[in-house]
Amino acid sequence: MVSPEKQAALESRMAKLGILEADLTEKFILGSGSGGQKINKTHSCVYIKHEPSGIEIKNQSSRSREMNRYAARRDLCDAFDEIRLGKASKRQQEMEKVRRQKRRRSRRSKQRSVADKRILSNKKNLRRSPGRDD
Structure with a gap:
């Protein structure tokens, strides 16, 4: 479960970057990979597409759908930062x-x-x- 503080911080970060929930297309995909029956039978993999920019993020880092939704939105914010900052972004460095x-x-x-x-x-x-x- 994602704490309310982390969720609020993510929402404020998305607002600063100009990412609206209405602009996101979200799908839940059948999981794959290691994890056995639990991961292979549930739709816990999260796919997010930001329609205006065309950025697509797919996340299956956890068995929990809620954690994956949070992580996918966080990755989307990181992708926006990377585009905005270019070489100065942490990931690029x-x-x-x-x-x-x-x-x-x-x-x-x-x-x-x-x-x-x-x-x-x-x-x-x-x-x-x-x-x-x-």
């Missing part, structure tokens, strides 16, 4: 961070890393006892 982390290292960066490893290896070799040969 997270995606950019992951992209930078996965980016291949430059040749110079790799050379620096290998050089640092060699220096460390030489230090460790100097720590060995003098009479021992491996």
